[in-house]
Amino acid sequence: MxxxxxxxxxxxxxxxxxxxxxxxxxxxxxxxxxxxxxxxxxxxxxxxxxxxxxxxxxxxxxxxxxxxxxxxxxxxxxxxxxxxxxxxxxxxxxxxxxxxxxxxxxxxxxxxxxxxxxxxxxxxxxxxxxxxxxxxxxxxxxxxxxxxxxxxxxxxxxxxxxxxxxxxxxxxxxxxxxxxxxxxxxxxxxxxxxxxxxxxxxxxxxxxxxxxxxxxxxxxxxxxxxxxxxxxxxxxxxxxxxxxxxxxxxxxxxxxxxxxxxxxxxxxxxxxxxxxxxxxxxxxxxxxxRHTIPELPYNRAARFVNQMHISRQDAYVLTMDMDTADFFENTSKLVERPKSAANWIMGDIERLVNETSRSIKELKFTPKQLSELIKLVDSGVISNNIGKIVMEEMFRAGKNPDEIIKKNKLDQNNSRDEIYGIVRRIIDENPKSLEDYKNGKKRATKFIVGLIMKDTKGKANPKIVNELVNEEFNKR
Ligand SMILES: [Zn+2]
Structure with a gap:
């Protein structure tokens, strides 16, 4: 029953x-x-x-x-x-x-x-x-x-x-x-x-x-x-x-x-x-x-879906709270893909805000500064993981992302020659992975890529790393 x-x-x-x-x-x-x-x-x-x-x-x-x-x-x-x-x-x-x-x-x-x-x-x-x-x-x-x-x-x-x-x-x-x-x-x-x-x-x-x-x-x-x-x-x-x-x-x-x-x-x-x-x-x-009532959360969510092309679910979450919705709207005006702004706000920023029991209103950085970080990550100047490190610092100290990157030498390494050297070294150090790869375990490349990213503290351009590891495995 x-x-x-x-x-x-x-x-x-x-x-x-x-x-x-x-x-x-x-x-x-x-x-x-x-x-x-x-x-x-x-x-x-x-x-x-x-x-x-x-x-x-x-x-x-x-x-x-x-x-x-x-x-x-x-x-x-x-x-x-x-x-x-x-x-x-x-x-x-x-x-x-x-x-x-x-x-x-x-x-x-x-x-x-x-x-x-x-x-x-x-x-x-x-x-x-x-x-x-x-x-x-x-x-x-x-x-x-x-x-x-x-x-x-x-x-x-x-x-x-x-x-x-x-x-x-x-x-x-x-x-x-x-x-x-x-x-x-x-x-x-x-x-x-x-x-x-x-x-x-x-x-x-x-x-x-x-x-x-x-x-x-x-x-x-x-x-x-x-x-x-x-x-x-x-x-x-x-x-x-x-x-x-x-x-x-x-x-x-x-x-x-x-x-x-x-x-x-x-x-x-x-x-x-x-x-x-x-x-x-x-x-x-x-x-x-009636005329004193501002745009209500669900109307705003519908507008976000239409104008910014984000999902209904994301729009719903972002408009639950006025300050979050304002922060998102102001950031998304400055970036190419509003979805990136939504991801940062609902992901890392939300987590940091919760961990410190603060509110989004008390953030030390502005929508403009967040948009700069998004541009750096989306254009591949820094990796997503480095972006997360920069975000922690922005959250803590409210500095500009490029300032944080310069100070901590966090720029992404885009040099193919330099990365190639590291790729060869790591593959030499892990002969078992190459063997696995030759035996049909194509996932072995992922393991090597992980080691390289760790070795370079996330600074190597992941796209280049992936390309070079695949090339090298097929060559050997
Ligand atoms: Zn009284």
């Missing part, structure tokens, strides 16, 4: 406004605990909220970029719950009348195929305070209380854990591109809850779902959903009844744990927020916001 999973994601995104949702306190991350607070965000009696217009504008911008319908009229509601992270004992959010609804993201699931993942709604709300559980008790930082959030709720259109991470990555690249959030998962400005259920392939009725909380990385999301799929499958196959519950993902133990089950589900008793007027946005205002 074959089972399949059905997944929906609820993504919370902190907006990049300077001030909080209902007061003028700063939203700066990492400030001294409880230094950005006032009577409103501390929920003191009599304090009145005032809606942050910039947050509404950002939410509308996100809605447009995610193909949503923007509601001209929406309103704020109170969601009642009692917990120390919410000092008012209710969160001001949107229930029945959210700002945006019925959007979608096109997902490239399988190379050229795309599939629509529908977005049910995007609403605005405030973040809660951050709790720190210690051995001696719980500490609370109210700096985060009242920070503007949007919640993006997908329909259960996602089919696999892998698709869920692709969806989240795409969502992140769009939100970063339009500048409404920095989407730093490690700082909690992008957080995700996953709903997952499983059912038999041929059935249409959805299974009992679990909600997974506390996921804070792409890898964590995929692992948590995979774990939950297996756990649900095992439960069903052993004949037990699956319970609807909320579970917490533990990254270190790589397991989910029960937080609460349905019997203990909260009744939030939503009702309209009486201290804030309804939100009215005219079509003209929506159009004005």
């Amino acid at each position: 074959k089972f399949e999973s059905t997944i929906g994601l609820e993504v919370h995104v902190e907006l990049l406004t300077n001030t909080k949702m209902y007061c003028g306190c700063s939203t700066e991350f990492g400030a001294k605990p409880n230094s950005h607070v006032c009577p409103v965000c501390l929920g003191l009696p009599g304090a009145l909220p005032k809606l942050n217009r910039k947050a509404v504008e950002y939410a509308v911008k996100a809605g447009i970029a995610l193909n949503c319908t923007i509601n001209n009229h929406s309103r704020m509601d109170r969601k009642n719950y009692f917990y120390p992270d919410c000092p008012k004992n209710y969160q001001i959010t949107q229930d029945k009348f959210p700002l945006c609804r019925d959007g979608y993201i096109d997902l490239e699931t399988n190379g050229t195929k795309t599939r629509k993942i529908r977005i049910e709604r995007i609403h605005i709300e405030e973040d809660a305070a951050k709790l720190f559980h210690t051995d001696s008790g719980t500490l609370i930082d109210y700096n985060r209380a009242g920070v503007p959030l949007i919640e993006i709720v997908s329909k259960p259109d996602i089919k696999t854990p892998k698709e869920a991470t692709l969806y989240l990555q795409k969502l992140k690249s769009i939100l970063q591109c339009i500048g409404v959030s920095d989407c730093k998962m490690e700082q909690g400005s992008l957080r995700c809850d996953g709903n997952i259920s499983i059912k038999k392939m041929e059935e249409s009725k959805l299974g009992v779902k679990t909600e997974i909380k506390n996921v804070n990385s792409f890898k964590g999301l995929e692992k948590a959903l995979e774990y939950e799929y297996k756990r649900q499958l095992k439960t069903i196959q052993s004949g037990e009844i699956l319970k609807q519950e909320t579970r917490r993902w533990d990254d270190i133990k790589s397991k989910t744990f029960v937080m609460r089950n349905k019997e203990h589900a909260n009744d939030y008793r939503y009702f309209p927020e009486g201290d804030l007027v309804a939100i009215n946005i005219s079509d003209e205002e929506i159009e004005k916001i």
Whole structure:
């Protein structure tokens, strides 16, 4: 019997406004605990909220970029719950009348195929305070209380854990591109809850779902959903009844744990927020916001494929992040083959950036300098391997490639006479290879070429080396 999973994601995104949702306190991350607070965000009696217009504008911008319908009229509601992270004992959010609804993201699931993942709604709300559980008790930082959030709720259109991470990555690249959030998962400005259920392939009725909380990385999301799929499958196959519950993902133990089950589900008793007027946005205002949206990652990827003749896959990877896409575009304008620029950026540069936990924005060299390196390699002045050495130095010190080559005497050796001498010497030193070659092992040339490249520290022109080794083997 074959089972399949059905997944929906609820993504919370902190907006990049300077001030909080209902007061003028700063939203700066990492400030001294409880230094950005006032009577409103501390929920003191009599304090009145005032809606942050910039947050509404950002939410509308996100809605447009995610193909949503923007509601001209929406309103704020109170969601009642009692917990120390919410000092008012209710969160001001949107229930029945959210700002945006019925959007979608096109997902490239399988190379050229795309599939629509529908977005049910995007609403605005405030973040809660951050709790720190210690051995001696719980500490609370109210700096985060009242920070503007949007919640993006997908329909259960996602089919696999892998698709869920692709969806989240795409969502992140769009939100970063339009500048409404920095989407730093490690700082909690992008957080995700996953709903997952499983059912038999041929059935249409959805299974009992679990909600997974506390996921804070792409890898964590995929692992948590995979774990939950297996756990649900095992439960069903052993004949037990699956319970609807909320579970917490533990990254270190790589397991989910029960937080609460349905019997203990909260009744939030939503009702309209009486201290804030309804939100009215005219079509003209929506159009004005639409015009502030830059070229979105997937449009840019399509343009890269058409203009620069790179593959869809490469274009997709390069446009996941705005800075990478900018760096690629600026470099490729200066070189003959944009594909070379793509290879360097997705290969050596990406690796070096990851190894040093830096970002492409912090590179010490410019697109112009990268283009010079590409020209040197593509025209055969230096070999690809030497190019890699030069790149390491450019990454470390930000110098010009020709300067690095001169200083370290890395120029490629193109002298046939000189290389011929080395070829003869190496073949003399390895008579077994010649014997193998004569016995039909044509690959023996590769071994000799490898030895020569090693002997010359990669400086011999590989094309000449190959030619001379073949000539010499056939001559002897
Ligand atoms: Zn405040």
